[in-house]
Structure formats: C-alpha cells, structure tokens
Amino acid sequence: MARYEVNEAAVAKARELIAARQYVLDSEWGDVQPDADAANAYLERHGWADYSGWHLGLKVGAKNETKARYAFAYGDFRRVHRSGLIACIYRASEWRHKQVETAxxxxxxxxxRVAGIE
Incomplete structure (x- = not known):
C-alpha cells in the first residue's frame, strides 16, 4: 500500500485560505473536485509548487513534480471546500493514512470555527 506524508505547505495554504474566508461550505465534492483537465490547466499557469499546495498528501517514494506525488486535494484551485476536507478525512481514514487524516x-x-459552525 502506498504511504503518504503530510504536505505541510498545503496545510499552511489551507489555513491562509480559511483565515481569508476563501472557502465553500456547501458543495458536492464529486461535482466540484478538479478533474485532470483543470489540473493540467492550473499546472500550466502556476507550476508545480502552487499545484502541490492544493494537496494534503505527498506520496512517499514518488518523484517530485509528477501528479503521482500529490494526493488528497481539498479545494478547487481557488477556495477550500468543506466537502473536500471531509473527503480527505474519509479517504485517509479508509486507507489508514493517519497523519493526513489528522491534518x-x-x-x-x-x-x-472560522465559519461559525457549531
């Protein structure tokens, strides 16, 4: 089974976006999750460093600057999606990637907390 470590740069980016209120509270992750075409377009415009910031997991052993290296997307390349974070928790928990799940x-x-959800 693949192993993943937490992408601390992505965690920091997500925190910045949350603090700036750049998030979506209600969305269907399956409908808004970036597809391969959106990811390729984002990569062309922004490069690997920015692309990696949208993924909470880094696949251990995968080469940097390959899509195989980055996993657990949490946003749409503009905003954090609450449903994206929930999907990350679920997938990481399902495959026992505890550090990514916790992040x-x-x-x-x-x-x-920032959105006032109790």
Whole structure:
C-alpha cells in the first residue's frame, strides 16, 4: 500500500485560505473536485509548487513534480471546500493514512470555527 506524508505547505495554504474566508461550505465534492483537465490547466499557469499546495498528501517514494506525488486535494484551485476536507478525512481514514487524516480533520475544525459552525 502506498504511504503518504503530510504536505505541510498545503496545510499552511489551507489555513491562509480559511483565515481569508476563501472557502465553500456547501458543495458536492464529486461535482466540484478538479478533474485532470483543470489540473493540467492550473499546472500550466502556476507550476508545480502552487499545484502541490492544493494537496494534503505527498506520496512517499514518488518523484517530485509528477501528479503521482500529490494526493488528497481539498479545494478547487481557488477556495477550500468543506466537502473536500471531509473527503480527505474519509479517504485517509479508509486507507489508514493517519497523519493526513489528522491534518484534514484539524483543518475542518478550523474552518468550522472560522465559519461559525457549531
């Protein structure tokens, strides 16, 4: 099974976006999650460093600057999606990537606090 470590740069980016209120509280992640075409377009305009900031997990052993390296997307390349964080928690939990699960959970709690969700 693949192993993932937490992408601390992505956690920091998500925190910045949450603090700036750049988030979506209600969305269907399956409908708004960036597809391959959106990811390719974003990469062309912004490069690998910015692209990686939208993924909470880094696949251990995968080469940098390959799509295989980055996993657990949490936003749409503009905003954090609450549903994206929930999807990260679920997927990381399902595949026992505890550190990624915990990072996504902490971000969800922060988002809910900032948004006033009790």
């Amino acid at each position: 996504a959970h902490d971000l969800l709690q922060e988002l809910d």
